[in-house]
Amino acid sequence: MSNYELCPKFEAAMQLLGKRWMGLIISQLLVGPQRFGEMESSLPISGKLLSERLKELEKWGVVTRNVYPEIPVRIEYVLTKRGREMEPIIKAIQYWAENSMDHSNLDEK
DSSP states (O other), rough: OOTTTTHHHHHHHHEEEEEEEEEEEHHHHHHHOEHHHHHHHSSSSOOOHHHHHHHHHHHHHSSSEEEEEEEEEEEEEEOHHHHHHHHHHHHHHHHHHHHHHHHHHHHTT
């Protein structure tokens, strides 16, 4: 494979990770299982968009939604094995961003 031929799986992974808020949601879940309300209060994202992103991550097999039959019902989101495998990628991006991103570039958005 030459440098210019993108693997379809690589392209799909980049589209998933490049979607707004996906990296932050995955990063948040790397800490451990979380309830929807916990994530909603700690991330600068609307509940509607968070719900959409979590459903998409669930579809991709990155997140599992666990429902506990308690009163009231408790629902937690947790990374699957596939999701946890993203930890070194997320940490590498975080390291790169902290050491290479210039704040003046962030203001140009």
